[in-house]
Amino acid sequence: MPRTDINDLIAFLAVARERSFTRAAARLGVSQSALSHTMRALEERLGVRLLTRTTRSVAPTEAGERLLHGIGPRFEEIEAELAALSALREKPAGTIRINAGEHAAETILWPALAEFLPRYPDIKVEITVDNGLANIVAERFDAGVRLGEQLAKDMIAVRIGPDFRMVVVGAPSYFKRRERPKRPQDLTQHACINIRLPIHGGIYAWEFERRGRPLKVRVDGQLVFNSAMLRIKAALAGLGLAYVAEDQVRAQLAKGQLIQVLDDWCAPFPGYHLYYPSRRQSAPAFALLVDALRYRG
Numbered sequence: 001m002p003r004t005d006i007n008d009l010i011a012f013l014a015v016a017r018e019r020s021f022t023r024a025a026a027r028l029g030v031s032q033s034a035l036s037h038t039m040r041a042l043e044e045r046l047g048v049r050l051l052t053r054t055t056r057s058v059a060p061t062e063a064g065e066r067l068l069h070g071i072g073p074r075f076e077e078i079e080a081e082l083a084a085l086s087a088l089r090e091k092p093a094g095t096i097r098i099n100a101g102e103h104a105a106e107t108i109l110w111p112a113l114a115e116f117l118p119r120y121p122d123i124k125v126e127i128t129v130d131n132g133l134a135n136i137v138a139e140r141f142d143a144g145v146r147l148g149e150q151l152a153k154d155m156i157a158v159r160i161g162p163d164f165r166m167v168v169v170g171a172p173s174y175f176k177r178r179e180r181p182k183r184p185q186d187l188t189q190h191a192c193i194n195i196r197l198p199i200h201g202g203i204y205a206w207e208f209e210r211r212g213r214p215l216k217v218r219v220d221g222q223l224v225f226n227s228a229m230l231r232i233k234a235a236l237a238g239l240g241l242a243y244v245a246e247d248q249v250r251a252q253l254a255k256g257q258l259i260q261v262l263d264d265w266c267a268p269f270p271g272y273h274l275y276y277p278s279r280r281q282s283a284p285a286f287a288l289l290v291d292a293l294r295y296r297g
């Protein structure tokens with residue numbers, strides 16, 4: 001196959017995965033108009049329509065989906081083999097893309113990377129903070145971070161953090177006006193700071209457990225955030241009760257700036273794991289990063 005056809009297929013994969021000419025063009029480093037012309041020329045040569053275009057979106061046709069699933073894994077295998085050649089260099093090198101939620105990125109990935117990267121100047125790490133459960137293969141991430149209970153069974157998983165808890169907290173000023181809840185059901189009578197997470201289809205129901213009995217409570221209030229830091233700020237301001245990771249408010253709890261409630265209903269979650277497809281194991285830079293992240297507690 002001529003070299004130009006290989007480049008055209010790479011361009012098609014970018015558009016099909018990004019579902020956007022704008023984002024695909026940015027990834028490939030070409031203009032949007034040039035990319036659109038490349039796609040039209042490829043479709044003409046193949047004699048079949050690969051993409052459905054509207055003013056707002058781009059999606060693969062049935063033929064495009066077949067081509068995407070047929071050639072995508074093969075190009076990934078080629079990329080993995082090329083990455084493995086870095087073993088022949090004196091210094092490990094390469095770019096590693098990781099998808100992780102906000103809490104994991106701040107509390108697990110960043111502290112480890114701050115120590116790891118100065119030792120390996122030829123390794124680059126890109127972290128995409130995303131609170132949804134992204135398909136790391138389809139979106140071309142090298143690895144993702146999830147809680148132990150959310151791991152896909154066909155992935156290799158390495159524990160990178162301890163178990164942790166989500167807790168309910170409020171400011172002393174809030175509790176001057178309201179009684180402390182004694183059970184999770186009492187939260188429906190309180191002003192609560194809601195959480196919007198894409199993996200739950202919208203507003204997240206707060207999860208509790210005591211003596212093996214799980215319980216979910218849908219709460220209400222004036223505020224909804226998809227950021228833990230904003231939920232903490234709102235709680236400190238006395239605007240309601242927040243449901244946050246315990247380690248993120250440990251300092252505020254110690255200083256009395258926040259008060260924890262429903263402690264006996266806040267059970268620990270399985271800790272964070274780095275997960276990835278088996279093909280990533282052969283890249284030396286990736287193996288070094290996995291070892292640096294591995295939890296040894």
